[in-house]
Amino acid sequence: MAADLGCPSDEGSHRPARPRPGSVAAPEPARWGGARRGGAGRGGADTGRDVGGRARSVGGGRCGSPIARGRGVRAGGHVPAGRSPRAGRGGAGRGAAGGGACGPATASSADLPPPRLRAAGRLATQMSGEMDKPLISRRLVDSDGSLAEAPSEAPKVGVLGSGDFARSLVTRLLGSGFSVVVGSRNPKRTAGLFPSAAQVTFQAEAVDSPDVIFVAMFREHYSSLCGLSDQLAGKILVDVSNPTEQEHLRRRESNAEYLASLFPTCTVVKAFNVISAWTLQSGPRDGNRQVPICSDHPEAKRAVSEMVQAMGFMPMDMGSLVSAREVEAMPLRLLPGWKVPALLALGLFIFFYVYNFVRDVLQPYVRDGKSKFYKLPVSVVNTTLPCVAYVLLSLVYLPGVLAAALQLHRGTKYRRFPDWLDHWLQHRKQIGLLSFFCAALHALYSFCLPLGRVSRYEVVNLAIKQVLANKSHLWIEEEVWRMEIYLSLGVLALGTLSLLAVTSLPSIANSLNWREFSFVQSTLGFVALVLSTLHTLTYGWTRAFEDSHYKFYLPPTFTLTLLVPCVVILAKGLFLLPCFRHRLSKIRRGWEKDGAIKFTLPMDHALAQKTSHV
Ligand SMILES: NC(=O)C1=CN([C@@H]2O[C@H](COP(=O)(O)OP(=O)(O)OC[C@H]3O[C@@H](n4cnc5c(N)ncnc54)[C@H](OP(=O)(O)O)[C@@H]3O)[C@@H](O)[C@H]2O)C=CC1
Numbered sequence: 216m217a218a219d220l221g222c223p224s225d226e227g228s229h230r231p232a233r234p235r236p237g238s239v240a241a242p243e244p245a246r247w248g249g250a251r252r253g254g255a256g257r258g259g260a261d262t263g264r265d266v267g268g269r270a271r272s273v274g275g276g277r278c279g280s281p282i283a284r285g286r287g288v289r290a291g292g293h294v295p296a297g298r299s300p301r302a303g304r305g306g307a308g309r310g311a312a313g314g315g316a317c318g319p320a321t322a323s324s325a326d327l328p329p330p331r332l333r334a335a336g337r338l339a340t341q342m343s344g345e346m347d348k349p350l351i352s353r354r355l356v357d358s359d360g361s362l363a364e365a366p367s368e369a370p371k372v373g374v375l376g377s378g379d380f381a382r383s384l385v386t387r388l389l390g391s392g393f394s395v396v397v398g399s400r401n402p403k404r405t406a407g408l409f410p411s412a413a414q415v416t417f418q419a420e421a422v423d424s425p426d427v428i429f430v431a432m433f434r435e436h437y438s439s440l441c442g443l444s445d446q447l448a449g450k451i452l453v454d455v456s457n458p459t460e461q462e463h464l465r466r467r468e469s470n471a472e473y474l475a476s477l478f479p480t481c482t483v484v485k486a487f488n489v490i491s492a493w494t495l496q497s498g499p500r501d502g503n504r505q506v507p508i509c510s511d512h513p514e515a516k517r518a519v520s521e522m523v524q525a526m527g528f529m530p531m532d533m534g535s536l537v538s539a540r541e542v543e544a545m546p547l548r549l550l551p552g553w554k555v556p557a558l559l560a561l562g563l564f565i566f567f568y569v570y571n572f573v574r575d576v577l578q579p580y581v582r583d584g585k586s587k588f589y590k591l592p593v594s595v596v597n598t599t600l601p602c603v604a605y606v607l608l609s610l611v612y613l614p615g616v617l618a619a620a621l622q623l624h625r626g627t628k629y630r631r632f633p634d635w636l637d638h639w640l641q642h643r644k645q646i647g648l649l650s651f652f653c654a655a656l657h658a659l660y661s662f663c664l665p666l667g668r669v670s671r672y673e674v675v676n677l678a679i680k681q682v683l684a685n686k687s688h689l690w691i692e693e694e695v696w697r698m699e700i701y702l703s704l705g706v707l708a709l710g711t712l713s714l715l716a717v718t719s720l721p722s723i724a725n726s727l728n729w730r731e732f733s734f735v736q737s738t739l740g741f742v743a744l745v746l747s748t749l750h751t752l753t754y755g756w757t758r759a760f761e762d763s764h765y766k767f768y769l770p771p772t773f774t775l776t777l778l779v780p781c782v783v784i785l786a787k788g789l790f791l792l793p794c795f796r797h798r799l800s801k802i803r804r805g806w807e808k809d810g811a812i813k814f815t816l817p818m819d820h821a822l823a824q825k826t827s828h829v
C-alpha cells in the first residue's frame with residue numbers, strides 16, 4: 216500500500232534538478248515549425264504552451280470524422296468532481312495525514328483540473344481522426360526506413376522509461392502519428408536508442424506538456440517518480456506494467472492501483488500490459504489485437520481507448536481500476552483452457568502406450584524370448600497415436616450426446632447441466648485440436664516407417680524367403696484391398712479433421728455464419744468420426760476374431776478404441792429416429808414436459824385445429 220512506501224509529501228525538495236533544456240534532446244527536425252522543441256525556447260513552459268495551443272486549435276474544428284468529433288466533445292465535456300472513485304481514495308484525509316501518496320497533501324482526483332481532461336478529450340479526438348491513416352505514416356519514414364520526423368500538429372504523448380517496452384511503444388506511437396517525448400534518468404545515454412523523431416529528455420521535462428503519460432517502468436521504481444507529483448497532477452498515467460507470477464500471488468493490490476495510490480491527483484488507466492514489446496514494434500496481428508483497458512475515470516479510459524485504436528489495436532473495456540488485477544493476470548496465464556484437454560490426451564497416450572508395449576514388446580519377449588524393444592520409439596508410438604486421436608475425437612461428440620440424453624430425460628432445456636458436463640462442453644475445441652494433432656503425427660510417422668531400417672530388413676528378408684521357397688509372385692488380393700481402403704479412409708479422415716481444425720481458427724470462424732460453422736463443426740465432424748471408425752475397422756479386419764491376436768488375454772488395441780466412438784455413433788443414430796428427434800427439437804425450442812412453458816410447434820397447432828371438431 217501507499218503508506219508502506221512512505222513517499223515524501225514535500226514534493227518540491229525531491230524534484231530532480233531540471234536539466235538545461237535542449238542539452239540532450241534529439242536533433243530538432245527543421246519541419247517542426249510552430250512546435251518548438253529545442254534551442255533556447257525549448258523550456259517546459261514554452262513547450263506546454265505550444266502543445267496547448269495546438270490542441271485547442273485541433274479541438275476547435277480540424278479533427279477527422281464526425282464520430283470522432285462527437286466523442287471529442289463528450290470527452291472534453293465537464294467532468295463532475297464527484298464522479299471519479301479516485302476522489303474517495305486520495306482525499307484530503309490521506310493527504311493531510313502525510314500518507315504514502317506522493318504529491319500535494321490536500322489534492323484529490325476530485326480536484327482534477329477540467330482543462331487537463333478537456334485536453335485529453337481533444338487529444339483523443341485528434342487521434343481518432345488519424346485512425347484511417349496507415350500505421351506507419353509515410354511522412355515519418357526516412358529514406359533509410361527509420362522514423363524521422365513527427366508532424367508539427369501531432370498530439371503529444373509522454374513515455375517514462377527507456378527500456379524495451381518504451382522503445383517499441385515510442386516507435387508505434389510515432390508511426391501512428393503522435394509526437395512523443397521520452398523521460399529518462401539519463402537521456403544522454405538513451406537518446407540514441409529511439410527514433411530521431413522522438414524527443415528524449417529528463418523525466419521532469421518530459422512530463423511537463425503531455426496530458427497522457429505512459430509509465431513504462433517496473434512497479435518497484437514507481438516511487439522514484441514521487442518528486443514529479445506536482446507536474447503530474449491532473450494528468451492521465453497509463454500503467455503498462457506486469458507483475459511476475461509470484462508478485463501477483465503475493466500482492467492483493469494491482470500495480471495500477473498502487474500507482475493510483477501513489478499519485479492520487481492523477482488518473483490512472485491500465486492498458487497495453489498484454490501486448491509484448493515485439494508486437495508493439497512489429498504491428499498488431501489478428502490474434503493479439505485486443506488491449507484490455509480499465510480505469511475509474513471514463514473520460515480518461517475513452518482517451519486511451521482512442522489512442523489504442525489509432526495505434527491499430529482493439530480496446531476492450533474491462534471496467535474500473537479494480538479489474539486491473541484481473542488484467543495483470545492475463546499475460547501470466549499459460550494456455551488457459553488447455554490444461555484439462557492436454558492432461559486427458561497425455562493420460563490416454565500413456566494408457567495406450569503401456570497397453571501396446573505389453574502386447575507388442577513384452578509378450579513376445581516373455582513368451583518366445585524375442586527382443587522387440589526396437590519398436591518402442593516408432594512402432595509403438597505410431598500404434599498409440601491413432602488410438603489417442605480417435606478416442607479424443609469421439610470425446611468431442613460424447614458430451615453433446617450426453618447433453619441431449621439429459622434434456623430428453625428431463626424434458627426441458629432450462630435446467631443446468633452438471634458442472635463436469637458444462638466444462639466438458641466448453642473444452643470440445645481444444646480436445647478436437649489435440650485429436651487433429653495426434654492424427655497428423657500418426658500420418659507423419661506412417662510416412663516415415665518405410666525409411667527405417669526395420670522395414671527395409673523386413674522387405675529383404677521376405678524376398679529371400681520367397682526366393683528360397685521358390686515363389687515368384689506374392690499377391691494376396693484380400694490384403695491388397697484392405698490396405699487400399701484403409702489408407703484411403705485414413706487420408707479422408709485426416710483431410711476432414713484438417714478442415715475442422717482450420718475452421719476453428721478465430722479468423723476463419725469469424726468469416727462463417729452460424730449455419731456454416733455448425734455444418735462444418737457438427738456435420739463434418741461427425742463425418743470425420745465415421746471415417747475414422749471405418750479406417751479403424753479396415754485396420755482390424757478379422758483380427759478381433761482370431762485367438763492369436765489376444766496376447767496375455769488382452770484384446771487388440773483397436774477393439775478397445777472402438778468402444779466410445781461406437782457408442783457416440785449409435786446414440787447419434789438413435790436421436791435421428793423421429794420419436795427422439797421430434798421431442799428433442801421441441802425441447803430445444805423451449806417446450807417443457809411438466810413446466811410452466813407450454814410450447815406447441817406450428818405443425819402441432821395446425822393439426823390440433825384440424826382435429827378439434829372431430
Ligand atoms: N518488455 C515487454 O515486452 C513488456 C513490458 N511490460 C511492462 O513494461 C514495463 C517496462 O518493461 P521493460 O521496458 O521491458 O523494462 P526495462 O528494464 O527494459 O526498462 C525499464 C525502464 O525503467 C526506467 N526506470 C525509471 N526509474 C528506474 C529505476 N529507479 N530503476 C531502474 N529503471 C528505472 C529505465 O529507464 P531510464 O534509465 O531511461 O530512466 C528503464 O529503461 C514493465 O512494467 C513491464 O512489466 C509490459 C508488457 C510487455
Ligand SMILES: [Fe+3]
Nearest residue numbers: 601657705750
Ligand atoms: Fe491409421
